[in-house]
Amino acid sequence: MNVQTSAGDFEELDSVVVRFAGDSGDGMQLTGTQFSVVTALEGSDLSTFPDFPAEIRAPVGTTFGVSAFQINFGSVEVSTAGDEPDVLVAMNPAALKVSLSGLRKGGLIIVDEGAFNKRNLDKAGYETNPLEDNSLSDYQVQKLDITKMTLESVKEFGLGNKDAIRSKNMWTLGLILWMFDRPRKPITDWLEQKFAKIPDVAKANIAAVNAGHAYGETAEVSSNLRQYHIGKHEEEPGEYRTVNGNQALAWGLVAGSQLGDIPLMLGSYPITPASTLLHTLAGLKEFNVMTFQAEDEIAAICGAIGASFAGHLGITSSSGPGVALKTEAIGLAISTELPVVILDIQRAGPSTGLPTKTEQSDLYQAVCGRNGDAPVVVLATSNPEDCFNVGIEAVRLATKYMTPVIVLSDGYIGNASEPWKIPDINKLDKFTVNFHTDPEGFHPFKRNPKTLARVWAKPGTPGTLHRIGGIEKSYDSGHISYDPANHQKMTDIRAEKILNIANDIPEQSVSLGNAGGKLAVVGWGSTRGAIHQAVKRARGEGIDVSHVHIGNIWPLPRNLGDLLKSFDKVIVAEMNKGQMNNLLRAQYLLDAYSLTKVSGQPFKISEILDCIRDQAGENK
């Protein structure tokens, strides 16, 4: 929280990080999401981080049942959910316990005092009440009996005790809206719409919002509560909304389908954190998007491949463990040279790992993880906005080159919301998807000499009857071939086709700093925001450091090797044990410093900044 000036009753801030933490059933995700929307509508830049347990309803009051939502917003450019919360809202002792270590020293803690009873303290593992034992002396603590005040505010609506207590997240939201000078109307409008069929619940929740707000307004000067003002962030003119990564990725695929005039068929199987892709696309039938909830991950991709064979673009969405199951089918699509888009919303692994926590550890799986020499295109998303563009690019490349395209996103991007300048589809570049219909000299592995893509002739077309499969095919006829020289040729051409795509993607640019110099931080995926901020601050300290963000994972951009060698030193920062670092080392003999993190939490800006200072020799 950087205080700029003091203006009247308000303190003026350029950015602030708020963390809402409570029990899984306390509605913290909803509170956070709604606060984000209001914040966005008020013109702040923002980034969010929903951090929730894998259990739907873990036992009440336990530390592993804590669900949190963090938002960083400001009048300045915001590109991460923030290293350290300035304000922590803790709805019970467990929430306080889990979130305290991340809180900025001197930060404000707002707690629901009413939830700090013996039972909840025991469940959270507190021997003494932290509100009374002086252990929070490094922070400002505001104790409020939110439960009690919520019950009073909704009394007149005659709800049962359980329903009434549910409104305490709205009371809290009301208080936070007051605190940051945000309007209540978008929230009350939303509540009226959401509970249109149960008006008493709508009224009770609105009353709770108003009561929380009123509490702030009448708070005594001696309390730790005061109002802050965060100005508007200067954005390019245009129409904006908030969007999360999975939503933007689904829309990007549909945009690609519209731009290339190719119908989509998504085969999918529910898995965290990818399921919302299936949910979103299942609701877009009017765009000629078909969805198939298959019996398992394998059937999901096989259905997609079948659809591609028949002339749709098959897509499958999953996370690491599911993509592992799809491996053999991806090989089939490589061998038969059929387009298919595989969306891997990464989570912490191996095996089941940490389903709701983020990681970037599927890079090897995407680039290398198949039997045989089996190259595919791999693209990575870096933030919600980028998801939209990557979705379009995946459709374009898959259909143009008749190849599987793996999109690596992750749980952090998938769930995080950011403001997005809404594009106009009529202004995006169209592309043509060609179906082969000419029987003259036809065989199914006839190639476009430029792209090396094979022809796509769909069943139902007279004169182009053919049989394809996973057995090696003759380069000259498409028939089964066990000829050794032919297999060499086909393997070479499959690799060449993919590597050639480097000529059809942008050259690697430097996203911040110079092309060449003392130090570069290389990243990919969702670490983009944290690296960007760290590099920006380091440059502010006078360190010669640049940021290189890689979006095309395979093939890599054609100038990447030269670009990286123009720096004296390179740091590769990623949320795995060094997979991109190894890939770059293998490709370019690059001797980089590998900065890694696999705690299920995104990088903090400070962690990267520390590493930059170290590598630049600035840390004493």
Next chain:
Amino acid sequence: MNEQVDIKKRTFKDFETDQEVRWCPGCGDYAILKAVQMTLANIGATPENTVFISGIGCSSRFPYYVETYGFHTIHGRAPAVATGVKLANPDLDVWLVTGDGDGLSIGGNHMLHVLRRNVNMQIMLFNNEIYGLTKGQYSPTSKPGTKSPSTPLGSVDLPLNPCSFALGAGARFVARGIDTALKALPQTLARAKDHQGASFVEIYQNCIVFNDKTFEHFTNKKEAANTQIHVEHGKPLVYGKENNLGLRFNVEKFTLEKVVIGEDGVTEEDVLVHDETNKMLAQLLVEMAAPEFPVACGVIYCVPEESYDVAVHNQMEAAKKAKKADFNALIRSGRTWTVE
């Protein structure tokens, strides 16, 4: 180029490809291939609208030999690929070729679901009770005690009955045929094609190399009349060289029993009439095993229900009618704000 309409009726030869057929000499697959090509000619199939999809195994080489579209996929997954094909283009006539290992072992789950969903296609499961392409290991349909490279002392696990599995999975069409029955099999396959939904046809297929004569006790032509019963809807369940054997329902034991018409006071009236819409009867018929009972062939069960692909397309069409596809409006739905 003007397209010539082929008014000449196609023969089975029109469905042969230029590829050399590479099954072992004497393999039952040759006869099935012929029966399928005959069926395609008989039903007036158009090659460009017909797709053969297979998994992995001896039977799964089938698509290479039929002059239509074809997709030789991966082990066990053909039902899922075929579902995708059918969803993308329900106008295509899809034929699935699989075996006892491909369809019931590695692909058992997909078989279950393609039947349960009732995706409109013909599923031909070539049952030879052995793994042929991997050189003779026992399969999930092998008889207990089958000696094979992986079970040198004989297999000890219990086999499953493919038609019983299909009925249990909710198949709406279950039939059975024999590889060499060149007259009966095309008729059964034509019925399968007529049925709108997933049609499951188990075909007993002799593996001459690894499991020769495993069905000999009921396929031997000399004895076939007494060891097989060809069921037909509405006709009495009568069989035998002299047409004097029949099946009667034993009410007390809730089972079928074999009777001789003219003996012990049994008349034709006592013999059950085949009702292909009766699932209970179907279950009893598919479980009959030789030599105690005749092996039931033909269409055993057929109760049509709207197929999955049709239902999905109906939903798509309804959704398209109800909502205009306006992408710019979609991404502007919900709350937006404008920066001047």
